[in-house]
Amino acid sequence: MAIVERTGSGAIDRIVEYLGNEADNLLSFTCKGIPKEQLMLPGPDHVAEAWGLSDRKAPVLVNLQRLFGSGRLANTGYLSILPVDQGVEHSAAASFAPNPIYFDPENIVRLAIEAQCNAVASTVGVLGSLARKYAHKIPFIAKINHNELLTYPNKFQQILFGNVEQAWEMGAAAVGATIYFGSEDADREIVEISEAFHQAHELGLATVLWAYTRNDAFKKDGVDYHTSADLTGQANHLAATIQADVVKQKQATLNGGYKAINFGKTSPKVYGELVTDNPIDWNRWQVVNCYSGRASLINSGGESKGVNDFADAARTAVINKRAGGSGLISGRKTFQRPMKEGIELFRTIQDVFLCPEVTVA
Numbered sequence: 493m494a495i496v497e498r499t500g501s502g503a504i505d506r507i508v509e510y511l512g513n514e515a516d517n518l519l520s521f522t523c524k525g526i527p528k529e530q531l532m533l534p535g536p537d538h539v540a541e542a543w544g545l546s547d548r549k550a551p552v553l554v555n556l557q558r559l560f561g562s563g564r565l566a567n568t569g570y571l572s573i574l575p576v577d578q579g580v581e582h583s584a585a586a587s588f589a590p591n592p593i594y595f596d597p598e599n600i601v602r603l604a605i606e607a608q609c610n611a612v613a614s615t616v617g618v619l620g621s622l623a624r625k626y627a628h629k630i631p632f633i634a635k636i637n638h639n640e641l642l643t644y645p646n647k648f649q650q651i652l653f654g655n656v657e658q659a660w661e662m663g664a665a666a667v668g669a670t671i672y673f674g675s676e677d678a679d680r681e682i683v684e685i686s687e688a689f690h691q692a693h694e695l696g697l698a699t700v701l702w703a704y705t706r707n708d709a710f711k712k713d714g715v716d717y718h719t720s721a722d723l724t725g726q727a728n729h730l731a732a733t734i735q736a737d738v739v740k741q742k743q744a745t746l747n748g749g750y751k752a753i754n755f756g757k758t759s760p761k762v763y764g765e766l767v768t769d770n771p772i773d774w775n776r777w778q779v780v781n782c783y784s785g786r787a788s789l790i791n792s793g794g795e796s797k798g799v800n801d802f803a804d805a806a807r808t809a810v811i812n813k814r815a816g817g818s819g820l821i822s823g824r825k826t827f828q829r830p831m832k833e834g835i836e837l838f839r840t841i842q843d844v845f846l847c848p849e850v851t852v853a
Contacts, residue, residue, distance in 0.1 A: 504849040506840075510806035518810050523776045523853045525766035531816045532785035533852055534569025538818075542786050543737065551696025555665040556737060558631045559698060564608035570845040571738070571790055571819035572838060573633070574604040575613040575668075576827060580638040580653070590796075590828040601626045603831055607838035613668050613700070613821065616654030620662050627663030633700055634659035635668040636688060637681075648675040648706040652684070656691045666698035666737070672706035673727040686734040693735065701736035703727040712752045718742070720749030721774035722762055725781035732787040739782050740821055743791040743808055744774035772853050775815035785816055793822030793841075801825045802840050809844035814853040819845060 508515045532542055539556045548556075565572050576594065579587050584595065593599045597618040604612035605626075612619070613633035623632070636654040650670050659667045669688060671681045689699040705727050710717045717723055721744035731739045747767060750758040767777045775791070782789045791812045793805055809820055820841050826834035844850055 503843045503847040507806055507810065507844060507847060507850065510803040510840075511810065512803070514807070517770070518772065518807070518814065519850065521770055521772050521814070521853050523773055523815070525761075525768065525773065526776055526780050528816060528852045530784060531779060531852075533816055534785075534788070534818050536567050536569065538569035538788075542788070548693060548737075549696060552693055552698055552737075555631070555696060555698045558665045559611050559633075559738075562631055563610040564839075564842050565610060565819065565845055568845060569818065570813070571610045571788065571821070572607075572842050572845070573611045573613055573790065573819070573821040574600070574607065574609050574826060574838075575633075575635075575740075575792075575821050575823045576600045576618065577613070577615050577635050577638060579618075580615060580640060583641065587824070587828075591830070593831070594827050597621050598625075599831070600827065601630065603827060603834055605630050606831070607826070607835045608842070609838060610819075611665065616658050616662070619664065620658065623662035631665035632659075632662065633666045633668045634662065634664040635670075637669050637685070639670070639672075647677075648672045649677045650681050656688050656695060656697070659692070660695045660697060664697060666700050667692045668700040668702065668740075670702035670704060671727075671731070672704055673730055674705045674707040674710060674723070682730070682734065689735055698737045699735060700738040700740060701731040701734070702740045703731035703736070704742070709753055709755075710749060715746070715752065717746070717749035717752055719745045720752075721747040721767060721777045722758055723749035725777045726756075728778055728781040728787075728789065732781070732783045736787055738788045738790060738818070740790050740792060741778055742794070743811060744771070744778055747774055747777075771811050772814050775811050775817060776853070779816045785818075788818035789816075790819045790821045791817060793820055793825045796824045796828045801829075802837060805837055805841050806844060809841045810850055813845055813850055816852050 588594045611631040619632045637650045669685045705718045767773045
């Protein structure tokens with residue numbers, strides 16, 4: 493029976509409509525190379541199951557539970573997070589001119605609260621300016637490094653804008669950081685953020701890593717492999733290695749980066765036997781590289797494209813959930829529009845993770 497005929501709730505009807513002609517493929521697909529039984533899947537007791545036997549201190553578990561126990565997705569094992577650090581990464585004008593109310597940090601936090609997000613992630617400047625009013629109302633993820641793009645020519649280099657102590661003192665639940673794996677600066681960033689994450693865990697904070705790939709060589713013959721499943725999967729594995737509790741990754745859009753660029757080591761099993769050419773299988777490879785789900789994979793929502801944002805967000809959420817991921821972290825699609833519409837877009841994403849008909853593949 494076709495997926496479009498299996499509508500057990502209003503939510504699944506809307507999801508099928510958003511998926512359009514991809515509905516059957518995305519909602520019926522089963523991952524066979526790496527079956528779901530091999531993963532630690534999100535669930536009500538996810539914090540205890542994923543980290544309860546780890547070396548994380550009790551305060552880290554408390555803060556992880558703050559993240560997973562807040563908002564509309566509380567205690568499901570899934571995360572819906574608002575990230576707004578684009579004022580540094582993309583310039584404040586490019587980020588906030590479409591909706592200037594978000595130059596005021598309070599509106600950033602208000603959006604996350606009113607959209608019932610699990611957490612808000614932003615700069616130490618944004619979150620620190622409102623900590624006494626809001627740190628106890630919604631979990632903060634304080635991002636301590638950024639790629640400053642006012643320097644010309646631009647370069648792929650993450651530098652510290654804050655430190656772990658600042659995040660701890662403002663009452664944040666977690667610290668966030670970015671590493672550009674594959675870049676010339678990667679060695680320094682790996683050492684620096686590994687040390688920062690160790691300090692965060694010592695102070696009882698959870699850790700979230702933006703595990704991005706950056707290298708001009710990752711574009712080959714007109715094809716951009718920065719979002720290739722095999723390259724991003726390895727970035728995720730490195731993120732889990734430095735004890736990122738949550739890994740933020742761009743959702744894979746293709747595979748075969750290692751083969752196209754012809755460097756490093758991989759396995760032919762990654763290109764057919766374990767990972768087929770289906771976006772859910774590409775995303776499953778991202779999940780399995782996060783220690784088979786012991787580190788939580790959240791995919792980014794991507795840039796705003798206007799009229800298709802709701803459909804794009806629903807599609808990204810379906811792929812993440814069916815692959816065994818742990819949710820979405822959605823910024824520009826939500827804050828570069830009127831707040832009411834931003835809240836509705838978050839609701840659309842959350843509906844996917846709450847919909848029982850959307851199952852793990």
